[in-house]
Amino acid sequence: MALEKQLAINDLVSNLDWNVDMSAGTATFGNDLTFPIQMLGSVSHQSNTWLWAWGNAQAQISSDSLTQAMQLKAYGIKNNIPELRENTISATDNEGHIIACIASGMFKNRFYYAGNYGVGTAFFTIDVAEEGLLEKPESVLTVFPQLITGFELNHRKALFFYLKDKGFNVSESNDSLTGVSAKLTVTAHFDELNRMTNLEATNK
DSSP states (O other): OHHHHHHHHHHHHTTSOEEEETTTTEEEETTTEEEEEEEEEEEETTTTEEEEGGGOGGGOOOGGGGHHHHHHHHHHHHTTOHHHHSSEEEOOHHHHHHHHHHHHHHSSSEEEEEEEOSSEEEEEEEEOOOTTGGGOGGGHHHHHHHHHHHSOSOHHHHHHHHHHHTTOEEEEOSSEEEEEOSSEEEEEEEOTTSOEEEEEEEEO
C-alpha cells in the first residue's frame, strides 16, 4: 500500500521543485503546494549512512515534526530493532525507502517523499489524504509486480496483507492465494519459496 501511495503522490509532485521549512514543519512543492510533514531522517551519499531526524542536532527540526520518528524509535526500543533505535546505521537510499515505507504503513493517510539534495536524500512523510486508493482494486495488478521487482520480501505475505488493506476477502491454498472484492477477483500462484509465479484477475 505504501508503494501505491507513492505512485499517487509522485503524479502530483514529481516534476516540481521542493523546499522544506524545518521550523514550520512544512514542505512546499512548486509555488503553491504546501503540506505539513514529519521528518524521518536522511541518507548521506558520502558515508552511506542513515541519520534519524531525532539525532540530527544541526538541522534544528521542530519537535512537532519529530513525532513519528520518535514513535518509530520507541517501537524499535520495545521490540529490539536496532535500525529503528540507533542514531545512525549503514544505509543507501534503498534502506531509506524501506524505513519510509514502514512509516507510511504505520501512520495512516501518509505519503512519504525522498528529496535529493546533492550530498544526501531527506525522507519525510506528508499529511495528505489517501484519496480513492481503496476504490481502485485493479491497481494491485500493476503496483504489486513493481513492488517485488524493487524490493526483496516474502511475496506471499506481502500480497496477502496488501489485498487485505485494499478491502479484499483473502483465502489461501498450498500454492495460491485468492482475493475477492466487489469488482475484482485476483489469484496469485507461488513456488516453494513463496515467490510469485503468476498473477491473474477476473472482473465481476
